[in-house]
Amino acid sequence: MQQKDKYKALFCNPNWDYQTLEAADEITSRIGKEYLKLKTYPNQIEIVTSEQMLDAYSLIGLPTSYPHWKFGKDFVMNQHNYTKGRMGLSYEMVINSNPCISYNMENNSTCMMVLVIAHACQGHNAFFANNYMFLDWTSADSIVDYMGFARDYILKCEEEYGWEEVERVLDAAHALMNYGVDKYKKPSKLSPREENERLRKLTSIKRENYNELLRTLPAAANAQDNGGKQQRAKKMLQEPEENILYFIEKNAPALADWKREIVRIVRKVSQYFYPQGATKVMNEGFATFTHYHIINKMYDEGYVNDGFMLEFIKSHSGVLYQPEYNSKYFSGLNPYTLGFNIFMDIKRICEEPTAEDKEWFPALIGKDWLEQLHFVMENFRDDSFILQYLSPKVMRDMKLFSIADEERKKEYEISAIHNERGYRRLREQLSQQYDRSNLIPNIQVTGVDRHATNTLYLTHYIQNERKLESENTKKTLEQIRYLWGFPVALHSKNKLGVNEQSFECA
């Protein structure tokens, strides 16, 4: 009991110190584990200043990264907006690593600190450690070391080949960042030691096989080589390849080895961030759900007083603020709100189902909400999560409606609203809105002209009649042209396989 009073005194003091943080971590961990049954990575909680937070912003939270002007640009932009008061900094930032590193702002009040620790160090952490996207596509154990390897490698290249050339390669690879993921194949795990090992082997094989005499026999050697290459090329494209970076890394005819390596690094990084883009709603929703439950539990158990709760409720509702479509603050759906609402409704359906719920979610009725929560959190990503679990009640509460915007029509049309007729369509459309292919054009490698020009053929599969923005497409093709080393052509094909748009970069 005395112990509890001590904690209460700590949490009710608006000024926090090391002890407060330790206590917050201890209590939230215990409640997370016992009450919500969360399995997490160990936490590494870092207290940072606003400047350091800006640094963290520009590297998307990674403690290190390779040098590139893009990060400098983000930094300059954020810094400017921050000092001008146009942008606030978030209270925390957390990255998917083991141990799970989270950055907490030094000027958070005690209440915010506790909230943030419950949110990031329990909520996000548990999500990283259990969701299949993160488990399959990222290696939390080695990402920090891998970024160290990447930085060192790029620095070495800058030294050896000059920063201009390195920057050129990075720019080109960055343009394809969205095309560095195998959506269906699970990638192998990262390890900086193995990467280094692989590099060393590669050089030693080359060194061993180097033969001055062979070099003087270009014709014969080439002929053989060409044969091999052709065979390989034939093999390499039996099916369209969606991972363009991978294809270039493995098959670009004239790319220097060190450039291939850089492409590989960018590909690995893009792969690391892939799950984050695909689980924004779930991740934030789950973390918000977690902090909401942990802190309420803390209140129930008597660790915090009413004043603390008032501040908490204010911050919590601030996070969940969803401006309506016609508000001047509206900037799309708030992922925190949407995710939190769906998770809360899953709990409600398990506990107090209505007749409607029984019809919509027969599988949830009468189940243990915590078990269901874990199942959902582990096995879905945004689009499937919404498609499966967005309930009519949430749609009604948020008053969702859907607008159809067709290029050829002069008017927008309301295609569905939150009523009996609209629920399913609304849900499907919202799910599509979070589907990656809706945001990122579906472009794949479909061919290489191996006989004459070495031209790389890309195909854009048009969906919903959405075309490519031509200025950007041309620029991006130039970047691919640089990496590939030979002409690149892109054709946009519609459902019938007819070309609608063509771009070429000779």
Added chain:
Amino acid sequence: MSNIIDRRKNSKGKSTNNRQKFLRRVEDQIKKAIPDIISQESITDSQSGGKVKVPVKGIDEPSFRHDGQSGKKQIVKPGNDRFNEGDKIPKPEGGGGGGGRGKGSNSPEVTEDEFTVVLSREEFLKYFFDDLALPNMVKKYMESTVTYQMKRTGYTKDSVPSRLNIKSSFQQSLGRQLALKGAFEQKLKLLQAKLVASKNDEDKVALEAEIEKVVKQSKTIPFFEDVDLRYNNFERVPTPVTSAVMFCIMDVSASMGQHEKDIAKRFFTLLYIFLTKQYKEVELVFIRHHTQAKEVNEEEFFHSRESGGTVVAPSLELMQKIMRERYDERWNIYCCQASDGDVWSREDALNCRRLLQGEILSAVQYMAYIEINSGGEGDLWQAYKELRSESNFSMRNIHEVHQIWPVFRELFRKKSEMSEV
């Protein structure tokens, strides 16, 4: 299990390197903005850097994107207050991008059009000088770092024996001895008074023994102890190479218009920056003249409207006077004179030349005369022509802003020649 780390003490500037890379990327645009900064700010302000607006060009990152207007889109929004299925809403005229931003981003993104880069002083100067296309040697010369000097700064209790300061150590020792002696003497007095007062023999013997002990103690106070020792303390302090003063002399007669003044101001600014790179302290003296010469502050120098005829010689005389009164030979004196070359009479121009030849040119490091007019050679130009061969004098005719650089190039050339000698 958890690890809590206070990172606040860690060094800042983790992004410095990337920021530099970014600046390199937009270098051209920054350089273009430099002249604007100069013309908008006061001469001494050029020391604090400035803000540079950088257009989006060159910093966008291409990627495959959908054309925002094409195709069929479905956008889900919250907060329906009036719509029913099948309702139609006319698209806004022109573009129809009304529903375009339905991506559901949480953070309101700031458009890149308003991209502003704030440059530090060092960065500002770097670009500023880059523009001048200085040869490397000169650049190095100008960027040369401060020299340090070991300077005596008081005493310290802990150092090497060779730095022992005997005088102050002895003072400490004296003080300590006096203080201790005083204490013993007081004790002695007390004991003696007791001795006189006591009647008991046993007590007397004890007291006498005590007195003897105190006397012995007071005589054996050590002469030096570790606590007395004082050493000379030295610190590395940056020393200004030397100080410099810059005389700005400008003709404000009616014939000098706004454009001419603007050119003069830029020229002065440049010289000021050049000098602050080399010297720790640079003082500015502004002298303006029409028929009379007057020392004024910067504000008045550039902005006050007062005009009349032109007599130049008094301004040089005033400069001479100020030099004699305030700046001895330890000062590096720079002078630049801006005029439209018109003078009242030829006599005046000749006077000026005499003054320069006499005292001024032998005392100054460098003197530049710029004549701001678009046609022909002014009277002053005619008169100064003969001085051209002097190593520390140069003159130029300027009528557009971009012609300032060549004058400076000449200045640097002369400067480096001088330092090579």
